[in-house]
Amino acid sequence: LVMVFYGSNGKSNPVSMENKVEHQAKNQITHDIYLPSDLGMLYKVRLGLQSLESSTSQLFLCHLKMQNTSTLDTFSLTINKTLPLSLNGDRWVEFPVEWPLKEALSVVTYHLTVFSRNILSERILVHMTACIYGAHGDTGDRSLLWSLQNVQQREDNESFLVMVEAVELGELDKVVLLISSKTDCKLDIKKLHLKEALKEYPIYVFEVNEAFYVEENKPEIEKEIPVSFVIxxxxxxxxxxxxxxxxxxxxxxxxxxxxxxxxxxxxxxxxxxxxxxxxxxxxxxxxxxxxxxxxxxxxxxxxxxxxxxxxxxxxxxxxxxxxxxxxxxxx
CATH class of the missing domain: 2.60.60.20 (PLAT/LH2 domain)
Structure with a gap:
């Protein structure tokens, strides 16, 4: 289990929940977390699994309480979610940090539509994630091929929809793709469309128009895609x-x-x-x-x-x- 903290001065690296405090109550685990730098006023936390292995068991998260041991600022939240999320295989949950007299960000669902030529035929062997960046941080790496919606396939043309739940990002900036495969293959990606699920607009368009040659057991390919235009x-x-x-x-x-x-x-x-x-x-x-x-x-x-x-x-x-x-x- 790891956590990532976002503050006005930046974000932390993933923090592993290893330092357990003794004398814990039943069904309750307390961890001491040390951050190497001052992140400023926290506005968001991401909590999740380090990786999704075949042996990963489900983890039910009921309630979270955080306290700054220096200032005694305390944040409490009811979660009631199971990781990985069964609906889409997501290994992360995000929530805003609420401060008195300060408006907190909201949790929204993003619709990410991938337009490609041949990803669907290779999806069993390919692992692909997307990290979405905006004015309020990023989503972390989210799986694109676990649970697909609105799949459309035509000759030499296909598209599918992935849902990403995250604290609102504000104006979107870029998407970073990570691609790896269990066998040699070529993936032809045309573009990405990204918008909030409950809003028709704006639609952020990320033009890719590139074929990725993925080799078995080779380091994953990283591709940064800036926003091309906004509809x-x-x-x-x-x-x-x-x-x-x-x-x-x-x-x-x-x-x-x-x-x-x-x-x-x-x-x-x-x-x-x-x-x-x-x-x-x-x-x-x-x-x-x-x-x-x-x-x-x-x-x-x-x-x-x-x-x-x-x-x-x-x-x-x-x-x-x-x-x-x-x-x-x-x-």
Whole structure:
């Protein structure tokens, strides 16, 4: 059993729960923990198993009480969870540290969708974890292939959803993947989508577009993926305008683009999904815009139709490419 502490001055290394105090009550274990540096005001603790081995037995956590022996600050929490979590095989639980007269962070569930080409066919032999980083720390390494939701497979294209429960991270920054395998294989990962389960937006998009060649019994591959862009839905334009006002920009600094989308007339060509576009120029790239308000049709992207959209963005220079995609929802 290990713990990781997060404070205003940083986070601790995993602390092993080895130093037991004698004269313990039944079903209660007391540990002395020594931190090598002052972490400042604690705001989050992660508690879990050092690793998930085949011989690992389940551990039921009922209640946690922490006390700073110098200041006598005391924190108490009812947990009532079993590790590893049976629903998704997660070996960690996180909880915020609550201080009087100070608003604590919340525990949220993140939906991490992985878009790939061949991971599902190799999942039995592959071990892959993701550590999500944000303004309020990180999630630690979480397994991606233990319990999958919303699995979709097509020829040369697949996606699956993983749920991660953690103390809210705030604005997301990057994801670090760790990949290892029991046999030689190649994993082709396209991108990651990440959002809070109870919110439709924002969706953080992490572009990968890389094939990983994993060798048997070789050190695991570590890949750091910074956020590529953020889809903020219908509020995108307002967010962009607000950014310009905060930075002292004027409406005249925005460039308006007219975008025409021609939907094919073959069966199944239309979509009800949320479609986004990003403009790339020789000086910069735009934010991700959701194409939702067609000038011609109330329901855009119907089979055989043409939709026109107008977007305003900062000056990106001479356009050389675009990215257009959707979130796969609807039909």
């Amino acid at each position: 903020r839905g219908d509020k995108q334009k307002n967010d962009l305008d607000n950014n310009f006002h905060r930075e002292g920009g004027q409406a005249g600094n925005l460039t308006e683009y007219t975008i025409k989308v021609y939907t094919g007339d073959q069966r199944g060509s239309g979509t009800d999904a949320n479609v986004h576009i990003i403009l790339f120029g020789n000086e910069d790239k735009s934010e991700a815009f959701q194409l939702s308000q067609s000038l011609e049709h109330q329901d855009p992207f119907e089979r055989g139709k043409v939709d026109t959209f107008k977007v305003k963005t900062k000056n990106v220079g001479s356009l050389h490419s675009i990215e257009i995609g959707h979130d796969g929802k609807g039909f």
